[in-house]
Amino acid sequence: MSANLTAPAALDALADFATRHPRLFVLTGAGCSTESGIPDYRDARGEWKRPSPVTYQAFMGEDSTRRRYWARSLIGWPTMAGARPGAAHRALARMETAGRVGMLLTQNVDGLHEAAGSRGTIDLHGRIDTVRCMACERRTTRAALQVELRERNPLWAALEARAAPDGDADLEGHDFSAFDVPACAHCGGLLKPDVVFFGESVPKERVTAAFAALEEADAVLVAGSSLMVYSGFRFVQAAAAAGKPVAAVNIGRTRADELLTLKVERPVGAALEELAGQLA
Secondary structure (H helix, E strand, O other): OOEEEOOOHHHHHHHHHHHHOOOEEEEEOOHHHHOOOOOOOEOOOOOEOOOOOOEHHHHHHOHHHHHHHHHHHHHHHHHHHHOOOOHHHHHHHHHHHOOOEEEEEEOOOOOHHHHHOOOOEEEOOEEEEEEEEOOOOOEEEHHHHHHHHHHHOHHHHOOOOOEEHHHEEOOOOOOHHHOOOOOOOOOOOOEEEEEOOEOOOOOHHHHHHHHHHHHHOOEEEEEOOOOOOHHHHHHHHHHHHOOOOEEEEOOOOOOOHHHOOEEEOOOHHHHHHHHHHHHO
8 A cells, every 4th residue: 555645755755766766667647648738538536527438349330430530530639739748748758868767658649758758658559640541551640631631521620629638529519420531542441540449459569568668677657647447557457466666646546546655646747857856
């Protein structure tokens, strides 16, 4: 069970944790990117703030679901495209440069860790800035698809809606049946964001690489994640089973609270900035 610290002593405890465990396996979540203006899915209790995201089965099986998804994405994509790395991303890149991060495994799909300069990164759930053809496997950029979506759907492009997580938008009350979704320009196949949807499996090679990095690490640092999704939580489970200590910087409940050595309930950007400064 962790010591749950909220006082300034928490940052000293975090620095001590990182000093005693110089090679960290870092697991990040949505809390790292909310400071960059990207909405998250869950509240401080780890509960859904909003309806759960589209499933892989619905997206692949229902034309109406795909039209609704891409219409909302047309409106929501600019939030993702315009996001820039925040304090948490920059601090973790500094820590990697200093040799303190053995592997950074992110559950986010926004690419902001790479944009901040982190290089030893696995995007567990893929990248929203890439589009995959489900027939021929060709990858293209989401930015290029945005141009085509706007050209095909000019009236939709003029709409406004509140940004939602992962490039979505709260666009409701519309008939999506006429929304024009392009097919793969190469083979005519179905296009899907190159991210792991709910109900879809994470590619095996990513999981294997992440577990290999975890085995080499001294400890785990969770940053900005409630760990409610099993695809991320399993790495904390494995660390605890192997006797590796786990620290978390996260405001609110996590699924792993009983497994933590240290929990710091502070804003993740400020906490990691302080940590990177102390380690330097």
